[in-house]
Amino acid sequence: MPSDTKIEISASLLRKLHRIHRQRADLAAQIARGPRQITAGESLVAKAEENLQSLKDTLKKANLVSDEKQLQLKSREAQIDQLQTKLNTAASNREFNLLKDQIAADKQANSVLSDEILEAMDHIDGLETKLKDVTAELENQQSDQKTRITEVEAKTSELQGELARVNAELEQSEEQIPGAVMVEYRRVIKAKGEEALAPVEDESCGGCYQVLTTQYIDRLRMSVLIRCPNCNAFLYMPESTRV
Numbered sequence: 001m002p003s004d005t006k007i008e009i010s011a012s013l014l015r016k017l018h019r020i021h022r023q024r025a026d027l028a029a030q031i032a033r034g035p036r037q038i039t040a041g042e043s044l045v046a047k048a049e050e051n052l053q054s055l056k057d058t059l060k061k062a063n064l065v066s067d068e069k070q071l072q073l074k075s076r077e078a079q080i081d082q083l084q085t086k087l088n089t090a091a092s093n094r095e096f097n098l099l100k101d102q103i104a105a106d107k108q109a110n111s112v113l114s115d116e117i118l119e120a121m122d123h124i125d126g127l128e129t130k131l132k133d134v135t136a137e138l139e140n141q142q143s144d145q146k147t148r149i150t151e152v153e154a155k156t157s158e159l160q161g162e163l164a165r166v167n168a169e170l171e172q173s174e175e176q177i178p179g180a181v182m183v184e185y186r187r188v189i190k191a192k193g194e195e196a197l198a199p200v201e202d203e204s205c206g207g208c209y210q211v212l213t214t215q216y217i218d219r220l221r222m223s224v225l226i227r228c229p230n231c232n233a234f235l236y237m238p239e240s241t242r243v
């Protein structure tokens, strides 16, 4: 049942209050979006940094492997030279043949190693090309983030200006709320935000769709303050309905 205490409040004031509360909620949501956009951008930059670091590590390892193989090649070439000298002064056929076999084996091993070095260098070339791309990607992400921060800051300051204007409008409108409902109004606004008010739509509460009895509707038409029996919202007649 509607409350027996008949407090009169105009539908236009409730409409206005609801419109302002919706605007405030919308502005607050837009303002809250800014930091989330910046955080998301930070993740993109961090990911690009991670990719670059990982590629640098891979490249460093590939260079180490290649350097090691080249050292090994040089040392074996020196060994072959030494064996060649020994071969030239071999005291016996047996020593000669042993040295010859050793030289052949070392040359074969070096041929395999040379191929491996070429492969390693190709791999390094590929990694260096990729490094340029990944570095460019990081620079793009950093530049995008810088732009993003500037845009979010400008937008936030604009939204905050708008919010201040809406808050001032709210304060002004709230002065017209009958004193007897003020405490309750504040409590419901605090608890439900913009859902503290609801228009009547098709004889139902526009907030929770609770069907309202004719008694409720009649009292509403007389500008009596009515709360939705289900969701407790302050009900009002929408503009299209003539009161």
Ligand SMILES: [Zn+2]
Pocket (backbone or CB within 6 Å): 198, 205, 206, 207, 208, 209, 210, 228, 229, 230, 231, 232, 233
């Ligand atoms: Zn309701």
